[in-house]
Amino acid sequence: MGSKSEQLLIVVSILEGRHFPKSSRLSLVVQASFDGETLSTDPTEHREQPQFSTELAWELSRRTLHQHRLQRTPIKLQCFSVDLLSKKRENVGYIVLDLRSVQEQKQEPRWFPLLSSKYTKLKPALLLRLQLETDSKPAPVSPDKFKAKTAPPRTGSPALELLPDRLQPLLVSDRGFHQIGPEDLCSELFVLSVTVAFATKLQQLIPSDLNLSAEGSDYFFYYTLLGNDITSEPFHSLLTPTFEPERASVRIRSNKQVLQRFLRQEKCLQIHLCCGSQSLGSADVSLSPLCSPSVDLESRAATVEGAFVLNTPKRLKAVGNAELPTVGVAVTLRREEAPAQSEPKEAALSTLPEAPVVPLVPVVPVVPPVSGPSAQPDPGPGPGLELGPRSLLLSPIPREAPVCRSESEADSLMDELHPEKPQDTAPPAVSEASSVSVSAPKVSIPPSAHHFCFSLDLRSIGNLSLPHPISATLRYQYQFFGSAAPVMTQPVELSRHSELQPPQSFCAFNFAALPQQLHDAFHKVPLVVELWHRPLSSRDELIGRASLQLSRLLSSPRVRGQRSSSGEQSWRRTHQERVHFLRANRPTESAAELTYEASLEDLGLVRATEVVVSESTPSDDPTPPTAPPPPVAPSVPPRETLEYRAALELELWKEEQEDLFDHKLKQKELSHMQALAQEWRKRDQEREALLHKKEQEYQQLEEQLQKTLSDLETREKRLAEAELQTQRLQRELRAEHALTLSELKESGRRLQLDCDQRVALERDKARLLEEERARLLQQMSDADARFKALEKEFQVYREQQNIRPEFRLQSEINMLSLEKVELERKLESTTKSKLHYKQQWGRALKELARFKQREQENAMCRLKKQQQELETMRLKFLASEERNVTSQEREELQEIKNQINRLKDERLVPAPSLSGPAPSPSGHAPLDDHMSDHLSRLLEERDTLLRTGVYTHEDRIISELNRQIQDAMKGH
Incomplete structure (x- = not known):
């Protein structure tokens, strides 16, 4: 372990969990293991979001931490469920943390899913934070150096430091408050109130991809206050949200410091606008002003109020601040005046009477309204509505096949407006299997109108031309039958080379119309059946349309049917045909084929008993009291009898009651129609707002798409240009x-030819130099031969001089003087020729040195890698040969010099013996001149050899010349 400054703490904060199943008999424990040391948390409640709020720490040095990081030592967390009775532990899952990711900076907590969890469907996870802290332990202070300092003023009780990091409110139901903090420390009562006052611009929150009618028809605000779900009074319109301001209050037992700490922990209050179980938007109300130290709850209440923006889950772009939806909220925190001991027992959450607390539950869905200006209600309890071209809608006739019913808003609205209407007011033609009733007090029907029943049976779909299977759904509508809502079949999987019968494909329509109207409608307006593909993951796709010519039904033979309820004979026409679905994008091609059977039944003239049905049954009609028969006077005329008068009064009373009943029914019909119109206008406004909002969204999406397309085109152009470049x-x-x-290749060939030419030239030069050298050697050999001959002659002469007498010496001396002159001349010429030879030899040596240097440089440049060893050996061989030749030449030159010196010495020695002592002074001068010439010749030879560059001062011949020069100088 290192010093105290290097001590570190690896802290793993286990805050909370999520997606755990709720169990009352189990508790959760998290156990962490690192480097052989195991730590665990306290048992917590096994619920959906368990709260652990525990920190586990391990102490180690920085060097040990580095070693653990190199070895990749993990921190393994195991979650166990413990049975409270048997104390049996079961592994729920584990988490492995990488020690290399730990840092000394403060990290945000992250959710880690449990691996190998036994709750596979729920996918539980833990909120963890891994941090590296410095273990700053105070150094031990000696008692001598200890000195107390003035303690700063403390704002709260010392027990506040012992509170947990996350405070949780505890409901005390018997005393009617929530406890926050320990009881011995927190004994003051506070009231926290939330008021939702108003809302504006809520139509901006209508989602484009959600059918709100499937969720519910009511809207309300929802929020959670200390774990209690609170909803506002429902309202029906987002354009004009009208609801009473509601206040929800909760009593809290705590103190100011703990409560403000709890509010800082909560940070904000989230208020949701809901439709059923769907949240359309939420607003965050910050609670930080309630936690300010300047807030004095003793004298006044702390309030946070204002209009807060409702943000959608996907946060749509708004045009400006005026377009943002807002909700007016006020949050108030105050101290309760009465002491806590005198409070009566009541619920923990008390709200105003106008805002009862209800749980957030889904609302029964409302059928979406049928769009379009020609929307008409389906066969239902419409009060005498005239639908189609002067046709009357009757109840559908039950068949063996199920009847397809379209969804209509009028049905649901009328059911809401008339929940007390009995179901037995249908006409006699309606059986018990039908759930649709008709309530028509009076309908204007021509006396020649017929009761028709049209049925359509879509038998089969086949010969699909698409290469992929589809989820086929058939859809059609025909307003002449009195219903503008479409009739749809259930989806069925259709593939190529297969023929299927769509489920629930039979539908019957009962209506009243004139035969001419029916004839005109069937000839002018065909019945269009649409084939839709309904995939699970995308929107519906229109495959094709098939037109059913109903005029062919009128030209089919008429068959006598059963007698109708009016006693007249019915007639029936049936037509069966196979038509093609023409593709929506290519109308000339066939997408599939449809086989159908249409039937039209004429049930005769429409009688009033079939359509005029009042809301009250015949048993409800008032019956006149039966009076005792008065005595009949036979002489009184019949019109003046009491019975006739009573019958007349009864008829008049019936007419009056009938008129009153008609007036009331008209008033009720008018009120119902006004309610329907008002509801329709409200729904139409909502649809218009939604349409306007969708148009804005589509415009934004179109702009983004155009921008993206332009960016893509620019990028494609750049890519094409870059590719061409x-x-x-x-x-x-x-x-x-x-x-x-x-x-x-060409330069290499030229260099090879140049090298070959240069090598040939150098070889020719070397051959010429060899020939010149051979010639010079021959000249030297001839000179040596001549010198030897002269030396022999001189030897003979010396012998003769020794033999001849003295009188002949003078003449011989003269002759010798002449010979001496001649010899000196010859010696001078020989010396000159020798000097010329030396110069030529020096030039040859210089040329040879230059040739060697040039040859070496050229060889090093051209053939350094290929012929380095061969060139080195050749140079060594040439150098050794030159040294041998030069050494031989030096030896020969030295011999010649020695012979010349001996010859000179021999010539100079006899002179003093012949002339006596007198010529000695005169003979000293020639000797000095001879030595000077010898010294100068030696110096010239040495300099000549050094100037050639072949020899250096370290060579033997140069050293020898230096020695001779020194000897000559000493002798001189």
Whole structure:
């Protein structure tokens, strides 16, 4: 372990969990293991979001931490469920944390899913934070150096430091408050109130991809206050939200510091606008002003109020601040005046009477309204509505096949407006299997109108031309039958080369119309059946349309049917045909084929008993009291009898009651129609707002799409230009590479030819130099031969001089003087020729040295890698040969010099013996001149050899010349 400054703490904060199943008999424990040391949390409640709020720490040095990081030592967390009775532990899952990711900076907590969890469907996870802290332990202070300092003023009780990091409110139901903090410390009562006052611009929150009618028809605000779900009074319109301001209050037992700490922990209050179980938007109300130290709850209440923006889950873009939806909220925190001991027992959450607390539950869905200006209600309890071209809608006739019913808003609205209407007011033709009733007090029907029943049976779909299977749904509508809502079949899987019967494909329509109207409608308006593909993951796709010519039904033979309820004979026409679905995008091609059977039944003239049905049954009609029969006077005329008068009064009373009943029914019909119109206008406004909002969204999406398309086009152009540039560069690089390669080959060939020519020239020069050397050697040998001959002659002369008498010496001396002169002349010429030879030899040596140097440089440049060893050996061989030749020449020159010196010495020695002592002074001068010439010749030879560059001062011949020069100088 290192010093105290290097001590670190690895802290793993286990805050909370999520997606755990709720169990009252189990508790959760998290156990962490690192480097052989195991720590665990306290048992917590096994619920959906368990709260652990525990920190586990391990102490180690920085060097040990580095070793653990190199070894990748993990921190393993195991979650166990413990049975409270048997104390049996079961592994729920585990988490492995990487020690290399731990840092000394403060990290945000992250959710880690449990691996190998036994709750596979729920996918539980833990909120963890891994942090590295410095273990700053105070150094031990000696008692001598200890000195107390003035303690700062403390704002709260010392027990506040012992509170947990996350405070949780505890409901005390018997005393009617929530406890926050320990009981011995927190004994003050506070009231926290939330008021939802108003809302504006809520139509901006209508989602584009959600059917609100499937969720519910009511809207309300929802929020959670200390774990209690609170909803506002429901309202029906987002354009004009009208609801009473509601206040929800909760009593809290705590103190100011703990409560403000709890509010800082909560941070904000989230208020949701809901439709059923769907949240359309939420607003965050910050609670930080309630936690300010300047807030004085003793004298006044702390309030946070204002209009807060409702944000959608996807946060749609708004045009400006005026378009943002807002909700007016006020949050108040105050101290309760009465003491806590005198409070009566009541619920923990008390609300105003106008805002009862209800749980957030889904609302029964409302059928979406049928769009379009020609929307008409389906066969239902419409009060005498005239639908189609002066046709009357009757109840459908039950068949063996199920009847397809379209969804209509009028049905649900009328059911809401008339929940007390009995179901037995249908006409006699309606059986018990039908759930649709008709309530028509009076309908204007021509006396010649017929009761028709049209049925359509979609038998089969086949010959699909698409390459992929589809989820086929058939959809059609025909307003002449009195219903503008479409009739749809259930989806069925249809593939190529298969023929299927769509489920619930039979539907019957009962209506009243004139035969001419029916004839005109069937000839002018065909019945269009649409084929839709309903995939699970995308929107519906229109495949094709098939037109059913109903005029062919009128031209089919008429068959006598059963007698109708009016006693008249019915007639029935049936037509069966196979038609093609023409594709929506290519109308000339067939998408599939449809086989159908249409039937039209004429049930005769419409009688009033079939359509005029009042809301009250016949048993409800008032019956006149039966009076005792008065005595009949036979002489009184019949019109003046009491019975006639009573019958007349009864008829008049019936007419009056009938008129009153008609007036009331008209008033009720008018009120119902006004309610329907008002509801329709409200729904139409909502649809218009939704349409306007969708148009704005579509415009924004279109702009984004146009921008993206332009960016893509620009990027494609840039990519094409870059590709062309790259291809051009590649072609240029290939051409440049080929040109460079050919140039390199040509330059190599030229260099090879140049080298061959230079080598041939150098060989010729070397041959010429060898011939010149051989010639010079021959000249030297001839000179040596002549010198030897002269030396022999001189030897003979000396012998003769020794034999001849003295009188002949003078003449001989003269002759010798002449010979001496001649010899000196010859010696001078020989010396000159020798000097010339030396110069030529020096030139040859210089030329040879230059040749060697040039040859060596050229060889090093051209053939450094290929012929380095061969060149080195050749140079060594030439150098050794030159040294041998030069050494031989030096030896020969030395011999010649020695012979010349001996010859001179021999010539100079006899002179003093012949002339006596007198000529000695005169003979000293020639000796000095001879030594000077010898010294100068030696110096000239040495300098000449050094100037050639072949010899250096370290060579033997130069050392020998230096020695001779020194000897000559000493002798001189």
